[in-house]
Amino acid sequence: MDSFEFENGEVLNDVKVEYMTFGTPKYDDKGVLNNAILYAHGSLGNYSSMKKIFPLSCKSDPFDKEKYFFISISSLGSPGSCSPSATDLKNRFPKYSLVDVVNFQKQFLKEKFGIEHVLGLIGNSMGGFVGLTLAIEYPDFCDFIICGVSTFKVAGHDFILSKFVDEIITSDPDYAKGELTYSLIRTLRIACLAEFNFGLSKEALRDMSNIELASEFENFGNESIETDIYDLKYCNAACMNYDVEDDLDKIKSKVLIIACKQDPHFPPELDAIPMSKMIKDSELIIMDSELGHLCFNDLESIKNELNEFMEEFDDC
CATH class of the missing domain: 1.10.1740 (Rna Polymerase Sigma Factor; Chain: A)
Structure with missing residues (x-):
């Protein structure tokens, strides 16, 4: 992108954005992409984290590649995109927030694809922070959020x-x-x-x-x-300062919360369960997996539940 402005007013020029796409783009009568699903990775991950949903992208799977067009962006601050290392600014890089991470992706979607609305967002761990922040800052931007092994605030x-x-x-x-x-x-x-x-x-x-x-x-x-x-x-x-607890009532998107009973980072009783009670249009799935915080690598085990959730968005 030509430039990006941070919340604190600092601006970087010639901004690098690393991304990949997967699936089948579909367009409305005005030629606007209308079946895009954004994938948001965990901390210091990158676009390739989207591979976690590949096993569920065949025909009749919840993330059928014939139905949806997936876009995965290496987020602001991650090494493949604009970051302290990629810019070589190191400790002179502008301090950024989760709102900056959201605005970075939103600006790129607009400039690259002409997208001002996505069907949904799938995010794991920090990607869940991104999803909830997006749904709060821009309530009409996406129809659904899948928030996996994540939380509404970094605490305790x-x-x-x-x-x-x-x-x-x-x-x-x-x-x-x-x-x-x-x-x-x-x-x-x-x-x-x-x-x-x-x-x-x-x-x-x-x-x-x-x-x-x-x-x-x-x-x-x-x-x-x-x-x-x-x-x-x-x-x-950026993650340490994340707290959207008081703003969860602003969310209009339908939210699927995926937790893991054995997650040492975000135990369901402290994070997912309270969050499901604070978000009015939400559903909760608690996985049973010894992968713990890494359970997004085992999404096939909840394929039926994911299919049921995604049925509502089949007619995009």
Whole structure:
């Protein structure tokens, strides 16, 4: 995009947007795309996270590729799109909020596809933050939201986890230099390892031997150093300040909330269940999966429930 203006008034020019599309575009009498579904990924993911719904995209599946046209965008702050690492601005990148993430995607959809209304949005984890924020800021923009393993505010243990990650990063004196050093690589690895316990369920972790766990922990840390520490810092800060609890009554979209009984990040009793009571037109599915917070990789297990929800939007 030629430019993008942040909530705080800062502007970046020549803005890069990474995306992919999948499915069958359909148009109304005026030539406007009318069957677009946006996919919003989790923190520091990218467009390829949409692969989670591919197993449910065949004929008669809930996300039938012959019925719908999917657009997945690497969000603002993610390395493939406009981000601290992609712009090389590092710690000089404008601070952004979840509203900025929403506006970034909304502006791109308008400029690239001429879209001013989408059929729906599917988002997991931070993608759920994006979906709810979009539905609150622009109540008429989408007909439905599927909000998976997510919440209405970062609080309690999740807020402390975000604070802990932030503390690890900012405690390194080299962070302020805005350039990668050996110390920052080590700090990045430690900050990412703080998240290790919040993916798979406690049951899945307990089923592994300590030798297996130590190996998985080591591999997780080694893989994490491919992340940019500034991308992580900015994304973590945006999520840490996320709280839409007082605005859920503004949502007009139909909302499907998907939770997982074994999710260590957002336990249903603290997040999904209260949220389902605060959003007037909402449905709730609680999965039973030892994948825990990663249960969007097992959506086939709730195929029937997803089909039932998507039936309402078959005639798009």
